[in-house]
Amino acid sequence: MTIVHPLRSIRARCTAAISLLVLVVLVMLDTAVLSIRRSLSAGATTGLLRGHNLELLLTGFGLVLTAGAATWWAVGRVLRPVRAIRTHIDKITANDLGRRLPVPPGDDEIAELARAANHTFARLEEAIAQQRGFAAMASHELRNPIAGLRAELEDALEHPEDPGPGHSLRTALTTVDRLDTIVADLLAQARLDDAGIAAPHELIDLTELLIQETARMNKTIHGIPVRLRVEGELWVFGSRIQLIRALTNLLGNARRHAVSAVGLTLTTAGDQAVIAVTDDGPGIPLADRQRVFERFTRLEDARRLDAGGSGLGLAITRDIAHSHGGSLNLEDSAVGARFVLRIPQLGTSRLTPAGPIAEPYTDEGLPALQ
Structure with missing residues (x-):
């Protein structure tokens, strides 16, 4: 659960800002009114002036409290969808990416944020599903040749009286070649899938x-x-x-x-x-x-x-x-x-290279021709 410091929350900051703004306006208004009143009431008694000052002070204090309370309530309503979004985000895990954030009605910034987050979660869910499918298919593709290789070796061990293990060894070698091809392709695919690994250009x-x-x-x-x-x-x-x-x-x-x-x-x-x-x-x-x-x-x-x-x-x-x-x-x-x-073509490429400039070209690392 995320803990927010009271003075750092948007709600508290907006309330403090509006209250301070109202207070500043009242002080400026009081200064102007007091200057005019002094010029027009040279004959007024001191007690009457004090009464007016107290009345103005109480009125200003009430306005500040009213503005602060109204701002607190209004900002709270505006931020209610944000709190709901945060609560749902805390519940989303790698095993539960099907959850989606509640999208508030309207087309304001909070609704746009919720829709963008849902779109991101959907892409993340799809990427993880593809990754899991890739791992499952890779395991399946590797299991078959490994099982065949094991069967050939076991057959050679169970029949030592055979004149020569040539057939079993040739079959096993063919299986090893297939395993080598699969592993090389899996490595190439993994490198292409990893956006952090940039091939030299x-x-x-x-x-x-x-x-x-x-x-x-x-x-x-x-x-x-x-x-x-x-x-x-x-x-x-x-x-x-x-x-x-x-x-x-x-x-x-x-x-x-x-x-x-x-x-x-x-x-x-x-x-x-x-x-x-x-x-x-x-x-x-x-x-x-x-x-x-x-x-x-x-x-x-x-x-x-x-x-x-x-x-x-x-x-x-x-x-x-x-x-x-x-x-x-x-x-x-x-x-x-x-x-x-x-x-x-050169000069029209839409690719921004992220990797280093390539070293001089050699044949090392190329796929072997059959």
Whole structure:
């Protein structure tokens, strides 16, 4: 419970201020009246003057008391909703964020404060719900591969007479690879969710970055080649590591679903750099176009083509786009899927960097290519 010092409360201060104001007005009025009365009553008796002074003093004292009492009552009524708001705030806990503050009638400042506080509590409730859901889904995703790994190891121990543990070890290694992918994606998602951790930003030649990543992708032995088309030289201000992760996620996703071709284009649209990744695979149904960006969402085709995925790749990529003041959408395509990443060009970025300038670029920390 919050304890307010009597002399520090708004009610007491308003009452004291109004009473003092009335007293000052009365003193000034008394001074003026007394000066006039002295000039007009040179022949008046001393007793009569004293009677008038006493009457004026009593009248002024009564006015001060009346003004103070009226102010105390009026301010008390005005602040009654504030006391109710404070009482409700004291009852709100992390496990009871569904409570809302009472909004007084009208559109005054107190009502606006109550509505703003309710809006803040609603956002806080949603954020905590998302955090709890994220933790629950992460636990579920980690539990399955851990259980599979345990089963393989137990099978190897229970059958030592088998000629070789190669099969069990290979299966266990595959499970460990999946665990590594999930943990890396969970860490990347946690860093993006933490507004206090700002990734280092730098000037980036986006054209050169796409050329480098396309060459890196095409060096892998297995995988459909990526065909790149760029439109001039484009510069952005952002995190090189995050943008590379976004490109790797999009291109890796396209290569898993493509039949024979993956396209990567860089163009401009107004003040934005537009990166489009296309494939000639089966595409994504219209009903699932928003769901694929949700955390831990994996469609049936994705599970069939890549059993080791985490279901976080597209969610991470969209968060990276948002952190750079851009967007990521799944747009219409005649064949396959078309993911479009938009980022403000240099000089038009809506992002105010909160982190330090990046160190010289290295390959350390990049997601490994399969």
